Amino acid sequence: MTYMKKPLVKHPDLPKNELGLTRRDYEGLVSTLCAGCGHDSISAAIIEACFELDLPAHRLAKLSGIGCSSKTPTYFLNRSHGFNSVHGRMPSIATGANLANRDLIYLGVSGDGDTASIGLGQFCHAMRRRINMAYIVENNGTYGLTKGQFSATNDKVSKSKKGEANLFEAFDLCTLAIQLGAGFVGRSFSGDKGQLVPLIKAALRYNGFAFLDIISPCVTFNDHDASTKSYGHVRTHNETMGRLDFVPKMQEITAQYDEGETVSVPMHDGSLMRLHKLDDEYDPRDADSALATLRKRYERGQVVTGLLYIDEDEADLHALLNTTQEPLNAVSMDKLCPGNAVLQKINKSFR
């Protein structure tokens, strides 16, 4: 029952962020997902990330399609407006919302069915248009809500719970995202909060299309031994490319790394992405090297996680369309409506 409100018990000693808000202020309704579902861990990571970012929740809009994963925006950020749209079409809703008000932060949550099948076209085009948003796929290799059919991200070697073979190769959403214009691409695992929270923070702050493919096991339909999207498989095959520290603007850099292994990527708003690399063959600022690494590791059966690619030249659709800085939904009617005198001139051109 997603309409169940969480009891509001205020602990006076709960830690507060810069806005004076506690983690509770970023929560949503009680989740109705299966106990142990990876999606719930991602909701928790989103709550943590927003809390740590001192984000005014009402300045964020959460958008989703249809699926268990797409239900989750009800379970975090109660103070944000949410839009649970139709199956596979969240990217277009996000695009339109973003066009109307460029000042809000947009967080899209989708599933692998929602994104890689019915919504593949819209997903690709949103990246191509560089919509300024964070787009999360809660990837379980299956259609949870319709009870366990294979999705297009399910690896060919993976079998169904009943042992049926999967005939088709998987789409690798990160590869696709790098190729199609996402400026920020990462992969993570719902079970790795330490990696997940900084990635979500960075994705929310990135100015452009930030994509996160988060493996999120479906305990009910796809968490068995023959599944590559199971907790067990991801834990044993996870290969982290590097640890990301997201350093918000004005914050002092405290962590120390050996220089050679660290890539620092400054962002337009003054914040910093610091990637502590574990594989020195690859540079996340280079799409070709990221793609090659993804391919190579995939063939070895590894699940590569971490920040995989970042384009330092942030650019979004508004920059490409040359729209005004003022949100379009706030421009006053007297500026938008040219008035009768202009219309009479226009009439003349039709005589």
Added chain:
Amino acid sequence: MKRSFDFVVKFANVNGSGSASANLLFAKSLFRMGLGVVPKNIFPSNIQGLPTWYEVRVTQTGRAARRDGVDIMVAMNAQTYSQDVAEINPGGFLIYDSSLPRAFSRQDITILGIPIARMCAEVYERPRERQLFKNVVYVGALTALLDMDFSVVKQGVHDRFKGKEHLIRPNVKALEMGRKYAQKHFDCPLPIRVKKGRGDSDRIMITGNEAAALGCLYAGATVCAWYPITPSTSLAEAFEKHAKRLRLDKDDKRQVAVVQAEDELAAIGMVIGSGWNGARAFTSTSGPGISLMAEFIGLAYFAEVPLVLFDVQRGGPSTGMPTRTQQSDITACAYASHGDTKQVLLFPADPKECFELSAEAFDLAERLQTPVIVMSDLDIGMNEWVTKPLEWNDARVHDRGKIMTAEMLDKAQHFGRYWDVDGDGIPYRTLPGTHPTKGAFFTRGSSHDAFAAYTEDGRINAENLDRLTRKFATAAQVVPKPVIRKSGRTSKLGIINFGSTEPAVREAVELLAREGYKLNTMRLRAFPFGKQVSRFAEQHERIFVVEQNRDAQMRSLLMTEAGIPGEKLVPVLNYDGMPLTAEWVRQQIEAVIETDKSVAKAMRLSMRAM
């Protein structure tokens, strides 16, 4: 032959040969001379090489309907010679390119050969020029044959090539070549000719799509997302053209966003996202796009997101006749999407009304928080119509509907997104980002209660559906009213029509009146129907419902939604894809009047009442 000032000139061309701009020059010159002109472009769904026609009815009265029968045929396409020649009215004229010798079998028409290709080959060097100027030569000949004001035509060339002045000379030269040839070889002017017009200098000649685009601009639309499809494309393109110029801030940045989407699903999705977020947003499409958008239209209906959608209708079903006109999306739009859905429709009848109703559509969409579909068609959308000038009342205040600001939220006890506070079925909405702690809600297409929370309680869902019905009843009161014209106060015969059939119906009513049949008309301008519609039905015994589709879609809507008994409603259906003619409407109605006993009875009733 009798002199005639109401005539039809038809140009038979090959598409892609550059005839369109010459033909438009012809029509526009007549318009500028103050004559009534009704240009219709009858074009193929093709880019180059297929037959295309352009037809201009010229009138003294300013009548706006197409008329069948050709008085002067300018036959420039050898592929269609026989068909074109057959179409000429007895006593009419054929103008053709006589560079190659041709024999035509008709004895009852006058044949005027002009060696157009040869003349152009002598004067112009480049093959493309030789081709293009052929079109201008026949316009030149027509200026002499029809006794047109040559200075007006020349001025038209000057205006057309503003910024490309080097093209003026060769164009005027081609005009003069044609004109001189006609003066020298034919008995100019013909008995069919123009007479000085009424000089309605304030009139404009404009397509409905361009006017609708201007309506969007004046309504303050800031987001347009669209996918190309004939005949709606020019609407979005015109919007972008005007917005690029008129929507710049002080740093030359745009106060508008136009996105060519990847398909119609994305187009309407973007529009919904923008509307949800408080911008005025629209998309334009045609039948196939409506089908694709259906799921999203239902979401916008149920989640109550304002948006404006233009359906510039074309011939269906399926891909149908993409370049022909129809009014065959009425049912698909009125009930667009699965489940119990009903949509607000507006029916503009000409470009001026496209402007007015598109501006109105945005107010209605925000006031009612629902999609508003403007039902235009290819005839209005793409053909040039002569209308009164567009006007904007600067005192007009855009109706943004019920939106809670941060101050209102602070004062309010509760906020329920779908809570019918005012009893009119229209709840209050909040925009994302308004208030730090109040007014946030979850928009969804799944069943929800008054506070936007998910519910599987069927009674709550039913209550919400009932409220939406209440909202639709409110819509019926605020949408544009029908236009009723009484021909005979007491007539028991009526006509219901809507959209682009208006000029033909108006003219047909005059023709019928001349034969003693007086009919009252009601032109619908919106769905849901207001009480005027049922009252009109009550006042009449028999009502002809004129529409351009096979299945009498509007008649069905009148039966189910206005409760008008089917026996009363006589379908008059045209679906050949051509703009309607008055003569056709007259014949259809007269045939029924003369054969149907019950109609005859209605006639007698009205006679007695007189």
